[in-house]
Amino acid sequence: PPVSAARLAGERLCSSGEASGGSGTYTRHGFVYASLAGCLRRSGAESGLPVVSVVRDAEAQLLPDVGAVVTCKVCSINSRFAKVHILYIGSTPLKSTFRGTIRREDIRATEKDKVEVYKSFRPGDIVLAKVISLGDAQSNYLLSTAENELGVVVARSEAGVQMVPISWCEMQCPRTHTKDFRKVARVQPQFLQT
Amino acid sequence: QYVPVKGDHVIGIVTAKTGDLFKVDVGGSELASLSYLAFEGATKRNRPNVQVGDLIYGQFLVANKDMEPELVCIDSSGRASGMGVIGQDGFLFKVSLGLIRKLLAPKCEIIEELSQLYPFELVLGMNGRIWVKAKTVQQTLIIVNILEACEYMTAEQRKQALAKVSGN
Numbered sequence: 001p002p003v004s005a006a007r008l009a010g011e012r013l014c015s016s017g018e019a020s021g022g023s024g025t026y027t028r029h030g031f032v033y034a035s036l037a038g039c040l041r042r043s044g045a046e047s048g049l050p051v052v053s054v055v056r057d058a059e060a061q062l063l064p065d066v067g068a069v070v071t072c073k074v075c076s077i078n079s080r081f082a083k084v085h086i087l088y089i090g091s092t093p094l095k096s097t098f099r100g101t102i103r104r105e106d107i108r109a110t111e112k113d114k115v116e117v118y119k120s121f122r123p124g125d126i127v128l129a130k131v132i133s134l135g136d137a138q139s140n141y142l143l144s145t146a147e148n149e150l151g152v153v154v155a156r157s158e159a160g161v162q163m164v165p166i167s168w169c170e171m172q173c174p175r176t177h178t179k180d181f182r183k184v185a186r187v188q189p190q191f192l193q194t
Numbered sequence: 195q196y197v198p199v200k201g202d203h204v205i206g207i208v209t210a211k212t213g214d215l216f217k218v219d220v221g222g223s224e225l226a227s228l229s230y231l232a233f234e235g236a237t238k239r240n241r242p243n244v245q246v247g248d249l250i251y252g253q254f255l256v257a258n259k260d261m262e263p264e265l266v267c268i269d270s271s272g273r274a275s276g277m278g279v280i281g282q283d284g285f286l287f288k289v290s291l292g293l294i295r296k297l298l299a300p301k302c303e304i305i306e307e308l309s310q311l312y313p314f315e316l317v318l319g320m321n322g323r324i325w326v327k328a329k330t331v332q333q334t335l336i337i338v339n340i341l342e343a344c345e346y347m348t349a350e351q352r353k354q355a356l357a358k359v360s361g362n
Contacts, residue, residue, distance in 0.1 A: 077260055123260050 007034045013052050022053030064089050064098065064131045064141055069150070072100055072143065074125045080104050082121045084129070086141065099140050102129060106144035107183055119169075119181035120145075126154040128185050151185035196221045196291065196321040198257035203277070205286065205319030206250045206265060218250055218265055221288075221321040225262075228252065232266035234274035242279070249280035249325060251317055280317060284327030285334050291322050293345050304344050307356055308337060 007013065013025060013032045021027045022043070024036040034040075038056040064070055064086060071088035086098040105112045107120045121127060128150050129143035145151045148168070155163050157173035157180060165171050165184040172179050196204075198220060206218035206226060216228040228250065233242040244250070256264040267277040297304060297318055305316070314328035314337055324341060328334040336359055344352060 079256065079261065079264070118256070118258065118261060 005040050007036075007038060007040050007054055009034055009037045013040065013054075019050045019052045020048070022051040024054030024056070025052060061096075062089055062092055062094065064134075066131050066134065068131050070100070070129055070131060070141075070143065071153075072127050072129055074121045074123050074127060076123055077117050077121055079117060082107075082117055083140075084127060084143065086143075087126075099138075100129070100131075100143045101135075101140045102127070102143045102145060106132065106142070106146055109146040120183035121152060122155065122180075122182070124156060125152045125182065127152050145183060145185075148186045149188070151183040153185050153187060155180070155182055195223070198222050198224075198226065198254050198263040199320075200254050200257045202257070202320040203251065203253045204265075204321040205280070205317060205323040205325060206252065206321075208244060208246050208248045208250060211244070211246055216244060216250075218252075220263070220265070221323065222263065226254070226265045227262055228265040228267070232268050233278060234268055234272065244279055249286060251277050251280055251319065253277065280325055281327070284315070284325050285338050286323060286325045287338055287342065288322050289324055289342060290345060291320070293341075294318055294320060294322060294324070297324075297341075303349070304341070304352065307352070308340065311356060311360055312337070 011034050013034055015031050016027050019032060019042065021032045024034060024038065025032050026035050032052060034054045036054045036056055038054045041053045041055055043051045043053070068089055070086045072084035072086045074082050074084050076083045081104055082102045084100045084102060086100050087094060102121070104115055104117055107115050107117070127145060129145050130147070130150060131141055132144045133142035135141045155171055157163050157176065157178060159173055159176050161173050161175045163171035163173050163180060166179065168184050168186065169181055170179050171182045171184060204220050206220045208216050209219050209225065210217040214230050216230065217225045218228050220226050230236060230241055230244070236242050250265070250267060252265040252267040254263055255266045267274060269275050296302065312328050312333045314326055314333065317325040326334055326337050326341070328337055340352070340355060343355070347355070
């Protein structure tokens with residue numbers, strides 16, 4: 001069974017006679033040292049020496065792929081685009097959020113030049129979007145909401161109450177009855193919870 | 195502290211010129227942006243003559259708590275209607291937002307009494323900024339002092355002050 005114990009980078013694990021170094025380790029002067037800070041994993045190799053390795057995270061990081069539907073939260077808006085934090089990929093939550101951008105022309109499929117970002121998203125909205133590109137050097141994924149099923153799912157009004165969707169472009173606050181403009185997602189009825 | 199409101203006419207100071215956008219200080223928490231195409235008769239070839247440090251009289255196209263405010267010097271029909279770069283000379287000073295609203299009321303007594311005194315040009319910005327220009331520097335400064343003092347003077351005190359000035 002693999003023994004997992006916390007190890008620091010540079011810590012001496014064992015001598016190269018006892019085990020050989022795997023990933024996350026290096027060998028110097030006849031000893032095996034850790035090159036990462038993480039958990040020690042010892043695999044009993046049948047032929048030859050067992051292999052020790054240091055892994056940082058037990059599971060590999062899940063990355064958004066082109067065409068994947070992601071759930072994100074709008075952090076700031078601009079007249080040209082909206083910046084979002086990607087929270088979920090499909091239905092799996094992410095440990096560390098990625099950053100994404102929804103450009104003004106990718107918000108809707110029709111009438112792209114009449115779109116106003118202020119009337120589609122606001123900071124704090126939860127949005128379903130699709131990844132269209134892995135992004136540029138600043139590692140900003142490019143997202144799009146140009147489909148009926150994509151767009152704002154949860155939004156709060158100025159009063160702080162969660163708003164109810166009325167149509168594909170409007171939401172209403174149940175307490176103050178004020179209407180706000182959003183690009184609303186048409187969620188399938190089986191996913192709605194009342 | 196002034197909070198930008200859509201449709202308000204304000205006096206701004208140009209602080210930076212980046213490519214096709216000007217950054218304008220309007221006395222709020224953020225700098226407003228002003229596109230070089232937002233002037234009457236401006237095209238990509240025909241750029242307006244705006245330098246850093248110029249005074250601009252414009253209105254807010256976009257002003258909400260989520261986005262950076264945007265100024266334009268053009269109204270909805272494309273005409274300038276008094277907006278644009280404010281000319282050379284003159285004097286810019288700040289007063290309270292309440293005094294501006296009082297001065298902008300129709301048939302404001304203060305403005306009528308001052309216009310009996312000397313002819314002058316006056317621009318009022320809803321962000322608390324006033325620009326005055328009269329024929330001489332001395333006249334300009336007199337008008338500035340009276341407008342600043344109007345904050346706390348009563349009507350009689352103001353009439354006395356004007357009488358004293360016009361008597362001199």
